[in-house]
Amino acid sequence: MADTLHADLLLTNAHLATMSPAGEPYGIIRDASVAIAEGRILWAGKITEQPAVIAKAEHDCQGQWLLPGLIDCHTHLVFAGNRADEFEQRLQGVSYADIARQGGGIRRTVQATREASEEALLALTLKRARTLMGQGVSCIEIKSGYGLDTDTELKMLRVARQVEQHLPVTVRTTFLGAHALPAEYQDDADGYIDLVCNEMLPQVKAENLADAVDVFCESIGFSREQTHKVFAAAQNLGLPVKLHAEQLSNLGGSELAASFNALSVDHIEYLDEAGVSAIAKSGTVATLLPGAFYYLKETQKPPIELLRKYRVPMALATDFNPGSSPVCNLPLMLNMACTLFALTPEEALRGITINAAKALGEAEHMGSIETGKLANILQMDISHPNQLSYEIGINPLNRVWHQGRMLTR
Numbered sequence: 001m002a003d004t005l006h007a008d009l010l011l012t013n014a015h016l017a018t019m020s021p022a023g024e025p026y027g028i029i030r031d032a033s034v035a036i037a038e039g040r041i042l043w044a045g046k047i048t049e050q051p052a053v054i055a056k057a058e059h060d061c062q063g064q065w066l067l068p069g070l071i072d073c074h075t076h077l078v079f080a081g082n083r084a085d086e087f088e089q090r091l092q093g094v095s096y097a098d099i100a101r102q103g104g105g106i107r108r109t110v111q112a113t114r115e116a117s118e119e120a121l122l123a124l125t126l127k128r129a130r131t132l133m134g135q136g137v138s139c140i141e142i143k144s145g146y147g148l149d150t151d152t153e154l155k156m157l158r159v160a161r162q163v164e165q166h167l168p169v170t171v172r173t174t175f176l177g178a179h180a181l182p183a184e185y186q187d188d189a190d191g192y193i194d195l196v197c198n199e200m201l202p203q204v205k206a207e208n209l210a211d212a213v214d215v216f217c218e219s220i221g222f223s224r225e226q227t228h229k230v231f232a233a234a235q236n237l238g239l240p241v242k243l244h245a246e247q248l249s250n251l252g253g254s255e256l257a258a259s260f261n262a263l264s265v266d267h268i269e270y271l272d273e274a275g276v277s278a279i280a281k282s283g284t285v286a287t288l289l290p291g292a293f294y295y296l297k298e299t300q301k302p303p304i305e306l307l308r309k310y311r312v313p314m315a316l317a318t319d320f321n322p323g324s325s326p327v328c329n330l331p332l333m334l335n336m337a338c339t340l341f342a343l344t345p346e347e348a349l350r351g352i353t354i355n356a357a358k359a360l361g362e363a364e365h366m367g368s369i370e371t372g373k374l375a376n377i378l379q380m381d382i383s384h385p386n387q388l389s390y391e392i393g394i395n396p397l398n399r400v401w402h403q404g405r406m407l408t409r
């Protein structure tokens with residue numbers, strides 16, 4: 001009896017797409033079971049190799065597939081208003097950057113977000129989080145960056161932090177005070193960066209409101225030097241960094257991010273080989289955001305071949321935001337990454353599971369079905385995991401367990 005496992009729940013009669021890097025593509029294990037105890041995975045493998053299990057409950061998966069809970073590792077979920085009118089302008093040929101230069105874009109959303117109450121923002125955010133959860137998302141990264149003043153940045157992060165108290169989903173928050181230059185600092189970008197570093201960041205840290213710090217390094221955002229200042233301040237406070245990099249041009253932001261051991265560099269359409277080599281060395285994840293590429297009708301594709309050559313892990317995310325990516329649909333990113341960037345369906349699925357976990361520094365706890373990880377598990381009615389990249393708009397999700405607890409849907 002020494003080897004008998006004591007489980008809270010045993011999931012039987014399933015095929016697994018464990019997404020573990022070892023073994024078969026997708027980490028496939030057919031005819032498998034998963035034992036869960038105290039919210040974590042106790043054992044997962046072939047039924048024929050399963051040790052004796054005494055389980056408090058059992059669930060027959062009836063030959064369906066189990067996958068790890070999906071992870072959306074880059075979102076701007078907290079904001080008020082929408083910019084459908086700018087979408088129409090862009091359809092008429094006005095560029096995203098021009099709209100931003102004319103005072104539209106991010107600044108419009110900043111105004112609406114400043115005016116919204118914390119309660120109103122929370123209600124909007126919960127609605128969006130529920131939408132993602134309905135697609136099988138178990139962990140969401142949420143950025144600030146539509147406040148651009150201390151009060152509103154803190155308000156956004158508090159709203160993001162509150163999501164976990166209302167919904168069975170894990171949230172990781174990111175402080176993106178350096179997202180755009182607010183109108184009050186129109187001619188004083190360095191002054192604004194000082195505010196971010198000397199006032200906002202210390203308060204964010206004191207209230208434990210952020211798990212990481214991000215910057216928009218771009219001609220319409222902040223320079224490399226300004227990004228360096230924010231990263232240095234984050235590092236002093238012990239916060240990891242990540243970067244909106246090389247989205248519209250190549251400013252060398254990814255190399256700078258690599259020098260700070262950034263968790264991820266995101267967008268990266270204009271990343272070159274020197275940048276890829278740098279992030280490969282620092283173990284930084286390349287986060288691809290095909291929703292923004294699609295909405296902006298971008299033609300420069302991220303350097304997928306180079307990322308493969310240098311073995312850089314690729315993550316995928318929605319970048320859900322009201323300007324460049326108003327798309328609250330993580331499974332759709334699978335198809336977009338395959339169709340627009342020529343990822344394989346397996347690479348795409350790794351992008352929203354194990355590699356998304358890496359992009360959040362959470363690979364020890366999430367992103368695959370492996371012993372010791374959180375029991376965030378999806379039961380899906382599919383015949384093979386490649387089907388998830390192939391079909392658009394069909395939701396094959398049948399059941400969800402979050403940290404071992406089955407969610408009612």
Ligand code: DI6
Nearest residue numbers: 106216244292321322323324
């Ligand atoms: N890059 C983006 O694509 C989003 N932020 C960023 O730094 C766009 C945000 C917006 O347009 O509201």
Ligand code: FE
Nearest residue numbers: 074076244319
């Ligand atoms: Fe973004």
